[in-house]
Amino acid sequence: MNTNLKHRRQRGVVLILALIILATMMIGAAALTRTISNANAIAGNLSFKQNSLNIADIGIETAITDMTTSILGASQENYWPNSCSVANGDCTYYPNQQAADAKGVPLTINWPSVATIASLSIPSGYSVQYVADRMCDPAAGLPIDNPIDDCVSETFNDGRQGGDLSVGGKKLTEANAVAYRVTVRVTGPKSTETFVQAIVKM
Numbered sequence: 001m002n003t004n005l006k007h008r009r010q011r012g013v014v015l016i017l018a019l020i021i022l023a024t025m026m027i028g029a030a031a032l033t034r035t036i037s038n039a040n041a042i043a044g045n046l047s048f049k050q051n052s053l054n055i056a057d058i059g060i061e062t063a064i065t066d067m068t069t070s071i072l073g074a075s076q077e078n079y080w081p082n083s084c085s086v087a088n089g090d091c092t093y094y095p096n097q098q099a100a101d102a103k104g105v106p107l108t109i110n111w112p113s114v115a116t117i118a119s120l121s122i123p124s125g126y127s128v129q130y131v132a133d134r135m136c137d138p139a140a141g142l143p144i145d146n147p148i149d150d151c152v153s154e155t156f157n158d159g160r161q162g163g164d165l166s167v168g169g170k171k172l173t174e175a176n177a178v179a180y181r182v183t184v185r186v187t188g189p190k191s192t193e194t195f196v197q198a199i200v201k202m
Contacts (some may be wrong), residue, residue: 005182052186052194055126059184060198063130064119067093067180072202076178077132081115085131090114091114094133095142104183106131115202126188133181135199152179153202177201 060189071080071093079086080093089110098106117128135152136144144150154177179201186194 002021032073039130051123052126052188052192053186053196055122055128056184056186056194056196058098058119058121059117059128059130059186060182060196060200062119062128063132063182063184064200067200071132088113092131094131095144096134096136096138096140098133104197106133106183109183115184129140129185130182131185132180132182132200135181147178153177 003027021052065105077095079091081091081151084091086094089108090113092115094106098108100106114129114131117130119128121126134144136147137150140146140150168181179199182198182200184196184198186196188194
């Protein structure tokens, strides 16, 4: 009789230990699953960020192409496209520098109203927009009569900066390169948003 009672007590202790071990394993498995999930989320976010940075190059290249073939060819002094409204913040080009936030992103832009770039190179699920503003002092007004003083510019007007340095060589006296700030916005999956900027001199 005592022997049977002892066996039953032993079986009860073994059951309790088994339950404790099982509970510990379940907690460990849950923690491991959460760790893996967090790692996957971080890896996914890094992947989205890298893709966005790569796609932003399309925006910068498109901006440079548009500026050289359309925008600056028409007039550096006009907003572009002609149908845009400064008050609505839907212009793609601004002839003077726009106020920006602490990160350098222009504050006057209403991004949902800015045209998106149509390109087969942009993966599905992503959209790319750009805005270019000429780095000229807004206080100077329009048109800019003196870009050397009123704009961020590079002036080739002496032998140290450009031209033929030989005696009697031709000097570049009127070639001024004005700086333009190109801001690209890339939106992607899971509402990711990336801004990339480049300074272009033309």
